[in-house]
Amino acid sequence: MxxxxxxxxxxxxxxxxxxxxxxxxYRSFLGALWSFAGPLLSLGVLYFIFIDRFGRQIxxxxxxxxxxxxxxxxxxxxxxxxxxxxSANRDVIINSLTPPLVIVLSAVSVPFLKFIVEITVCxxxxxxxxxxxxxxxxxxLGLSVFFFLLSLGVxxxxxxxxxxxxxxLEIWNSISPILFFVCPIFYTLNMLSPWGRNLAYxxxxxxxxxxxxxxxxxxxQEPHLTSATYLHALLWALSLFLIGLFLSKKFEKQIxxxx
Amino acid sequence: xxxxxxxxxxxxxxxxxxxxxxxxxRLGKSLAARIPFKRDLWVLQDISLNIKQGEKVALIGRxxxxxxxxxxxxxxxxxxxxxxxxxxxxxxxxxxxxIGMNPHLPVIDNVYILGAFYGxxxxxxxxxxxxxxxxxxxxKLLYLPVKNLSSGQVQRLSFSVFAQSDDAFxxxxxxxxxxxxxxxxxxxxxxxxxMTSDKTILxxxxxxxxxSRYCGRAIWLEEGRMQAFDSCGKTLAAYxxxxxxxxxxxxxxxxxxxx
Numbered sequence: 001m002x003x004x005x006x007x008x009x010x011x012x013x014x015x016x017x018x019x020x021x022x023x024x025x026y027r028s029f030l031g032a033l034w035s036f037a038g039p040l041l042s043l044g045v046l047y048f049i050f051i052d053r054f055g056r057q058i059x060x061x062x063x064x065x066x067x068x069x070x071x072x073x074x075x076x077x078x079x080x081x082x083x084x085x086x087s088a089n090r091d092v093i094i095n096s097l098t099p100p101l102v103i104v105l106s107a108v109s110v111p112f113l114k115f116i117v118e119i120t121v122c123x124x125x126x127x128x129x130x131x132x133x134x135x136x137x138x139x140x141l142g143l144s145v146f147f148f149l150l151s152l153g154v155x156x157x158x159x160x161x162x163x164x165x166x167x168x169l170e171i172w173n174s175i176s177p178i179l180f181f182v183c184p185i186f187y188t189l190n191m192l193s194p195w196g197r198n199l200a201y202x203x204x205x206x207x208x209x210x211x212x213x214x215x216x217x218x219x220x221q222e223p224h225l226t227s228a229t230y231l232h233a234l235l236w237a238l239s240l241f242l243i244g245l246f247l248s249k250k251f252e253k254q255i256x257x258x259x
Numbered sequence: 260x261x262x263x264x265x266x267x268x269x270x271x272x273x274x275x276x277x278x279x280x281x282x283x284x285r286l287g288k289s290l291a292a293r294i295p296f297k298r299d300l301w302v303l304q305d306i307s308l309n310i311k312q313g314e315k316v317a318l319i320g321r322x323x324x325x326x327x328x329x330x331x332x333x334x335x336x337x338x339x340x341x342x343x344x345x346x347x348x349x350x351x352x353x354x355x356x357x358i359g360m361n362p363h364l365p366v367i368d369n370v371y372i373l374g375a376f377y378g379x380x381x382x383x384x385x386x387x388x389x390x391x392x393x394x395x396x397x398x399k400l401l402y403l404p405v406k407n408l409s410s411g412q413v414q415r416l417s418f419s420v421f422a423q424s425d426d427a428f429x430x431x432x433x434x435x436x437x438x439x440x441x442x443x444x445x446x447x448x449x450x451x452x453x454m455t456s457d458k459t460i461l462x463x464x465x466x467x468x469x470x471s472r473y474c475g476r477a478i479w480l481e482e483g484r485m486q487a488f489d490s491c492g493k494t495l496a497a498y499x500x501x502x503x504x505x506x507x508x509x510x511x512x513x514x515x516x517x518x
Contacts, residue, residue: 005349007380008378011375011380011381012375012376014375014381015371015372015374015375015381016359016372016375019361019364019368019372022364022368023361023363023364089359091355091358091359092358092359092376093336094331094336095336095352095354095355095358096336096352096354096358096359096376097334097335097336097349097351097352098359098376164281164286165281165282165283165285165286166280166281166282167282167283167284168283171283253337253338256336256337257274257275257337258275258277
């Protein structure tokens, strides 16, 4: 019975993921490129704002900026989709035997694809600039998986809070723009004071990921990158994902009743 | 002797109802001031019964009597608050039409989506596609987005896919009241076939003619309590008598409201 259920849920996950993808822009190559317009527009604006103050001191500033924008926008999108997936599918969840986890995971298929396309464009630009170290491709794949786990974990935790208090989404929408300033997107960590550096590195789970992605794509050794940075990123991702998953399972039935 | 497929032992279901929209501030205030922010609503109380394999059981009661909650607890969507529910076979529920459908996608894609929700694999749907389309009579609209269908057509589509389910225990909530007279006739022949099969059926409807025609036993719920669980004829008669007791001159008002 367990195997039958697993097969049933896997089939549902695949069908729903396909549904999300074909009803988004990602059903065609041009559509996928069109969705890249947002990050490109942000890049254009931010490049001209920060080029004089920060950009000239940072190697490959535009590409570095683009990687940061892609990572942050993907993170925010996944968190938002996960937070709203259960409440947006209330009818399905209380009228069928569909596990909420299947609904949530299928809903993030589009953000996942969007992230893959966008990070591939970043890699393609690095290849075009002749700076991409091809030996890093597998590390990037692994890192992308962990980055996605981190986003899912934060999404799960906030989704639980959202089911208990409806203003959590509004609060998240108000405070998430701050992430742009506390992540090393348009600056490097060594531009900060030791105090600010420690704060941005140890308290922000996105920081180690930003540093690792920038290093792996640009092939430039970041001053603060050590093997501990990779470990730090993986630990953040695994711990937040497992906590989020555990809490989701623990509160699943209560959330169902609050829907 | 036929084995029990569903057993309720002193089952109760309580919902915690929030009187106003939950916000972090209101939750915090309620915790600090120790003012209860939610109240308990018992939707099902003290229900004990069992349904044997192959039985056809009707579920009757007024609006808000707890029929839908009974279905959800029986099929495992909601856990029971008190008592125990034992199921030896999975229950395939049809509580609402069109759940999970994507209104922007064509009918053909939505057949696969509905199939996945009802536990049918893509391969099985592919094999049964002609049968489904014949049953719902939507062959001319296969590539039309579902948002352009009437609600009756959506019902026909949902029912046609659900009818392919080969689960041993099916639960229908208000499912007999379907679309137009022509389709109703089709459903009648489906139900006739279903009711003579060895499948276990739990069906809720306000259409007493259908229930008395097909069901051997009936459960009558009133304000979340089981009033009767007897032969269909006896239970329907008792319920009919109860409905006749309504006196238009009688003012039904709670003391709190009267104040």
